[in-house]
Each structure stands twice: as structure tokens, then as C-alpha cells.
């Protein structure tokens with residue numbers, strides 16, 4: 001990697017970056033021990049790329065089995081030209097394309113779609129618990145949205161993931177998504193002591209941008225990906241944050 005080029009791509013230090021500088025770098029083997037399967041729970045299509053597209057690349061290179069569980073097919077209503085089934089197929093294809101753009105072999109990353117109703121997961125938590133209990137294993141490391149992320153869907157998935165991992169004896173790692181936008185670094189709700197950060201190198205960053213560009217907005221929850229990225233969204237591209 002060209003260090004100068006990479007450093008030029010990093011946002012200027014200030015605000016959230018100062019807090020990030022204090023956070024421990026992620027130790028991949030501690031986060032996902034060798035031989036363990038990593039399961040990513042995405043409340044909405046595309047969440048997995050924004051939250052952990054860099055981590056997925058790293059785990060793929062290290063040969064981990066990867067499982068993506070896409071809980072809903074997105075929040076937008078199908079257009080008049082497409083049926084709900086057509087909309088679901090389009091979202092699944094879009095998700096597959098963005099994972100391909102991350103450079104992850106699809107034979108390595110299995111995908112399951114939950115087809116839960118987006119925007120209403122908090123009212124489907126019992127059904128989601130049953131569904132996840134069928135697909136998770138005690139040895140999994142389960143990456144879920146953070147339980148205090150500020151999005152009702154994300155928080156519901158995080159809560160159910162916690163219940164499942166406790167019941168199974170699996171390990172849960174939480175990922176903030178909306179929290180990057182809605183909170184300041186001084187917000188006492190952010191558990192910085194649990195935070196670990198993954199800084200993306202130039203190759204991982206390029207692939208993540210490439211994957212995000214493949215996502216048509218009709219399959220994504222509102223504001224999940226905003227092309228007019230502000231400072232906090234730029235940070236989200238350069239670093240991935242995990243609460244362990």
C-alpha cells in the first residue's frame with residue numbers, strides 16, 4: 001500500500017477522530033477466533049456492507065466461514081412496476097452484487113433471507129427469535145446491530161441477537177450504524193470502553209466504496225446510505241467500530 005496515498009484518504013483529525021484515536025485496534029483473532037463461523041445479522045439490505053464490509057474482507061482472507069442473515073428485504077415499498085416478489089428478487093440480486101464487489105467468494109459467504117417486515121421488527125421479536133435459533137450455532141460469533149443504535153429495527157435485531165446468543169452460549173459483537181450519525185463523541189450512551197476499531201487499508205476501502213456504489217436506494221432503509229456523505233459518514237467508511 002502506498003502509505004502517503006492512504007493517509008491522504010483519511011479524514012482530517014478532529015471531533016470523532018480524536019475519540020477514535022483512543023480506541024484499541026481490533027484483534028481479529030480475539031474477535032473471531034480461528035475456526036469459528038462469523039454470522040452477520042443485517043436488519044436491512046446493505047447494512048452489512050456499511051457496518052462491516054472491511055471486516056468481511058479480512059475474515060474472508062483468513063478463511064473463516066461466513067453467514068449473512070438478511071432480516072428484511074428493505075423498507076421501501078415496491079414500485080407500481082414491480083410486484084413484492086419482484087422487489088425481493090431485485091434486493092437479493094443487489095445484495096449479491098455488492099458482496100461480489102467486496103471480493104468475497106459467494107461459496108464462502110452463505111446468505112439467508114428472513115423476509116421479516118422492515119420498519120416493524122420490534123413487533124416480530126418472538127418470530128425473529130425462533131427464526132434465529134434455527135440458524136445460529138453455539139460456536140458462532142454473531143455480529144448484530146447495536147441494541148441502542150437509534151433505529152427501532154436495528155435495536156430490535158440487537159436485542160433478539162442478545163437473547164439468542166445467551167440461550168446458545170454463542171458470542172455477540174454489536175455494530176453501531178445509525179449511532180454514528182445521531183450522537184456526539186461525548187454522548188454517555190456510547191460504550192467506548194467496549195469499542196474496538198478496524199481501520200481499512202486502501203484496498204479494503206476501495207472495495208467497500210465499490211460495493212456501496214452498487215446499491216440502488218430502493219432496497220435500502222431510508223438514510224442507510226447517503227451519497228452526500230458528511231464527516232461522520234466518511235468516518236464510517238474509513239473505520240469500522242465494534243462493541244465487544
Ligand SMILES: [Zn+2]
Pocket residue numbers: 043044047154177221224
Ligand atoms: Zn439498517
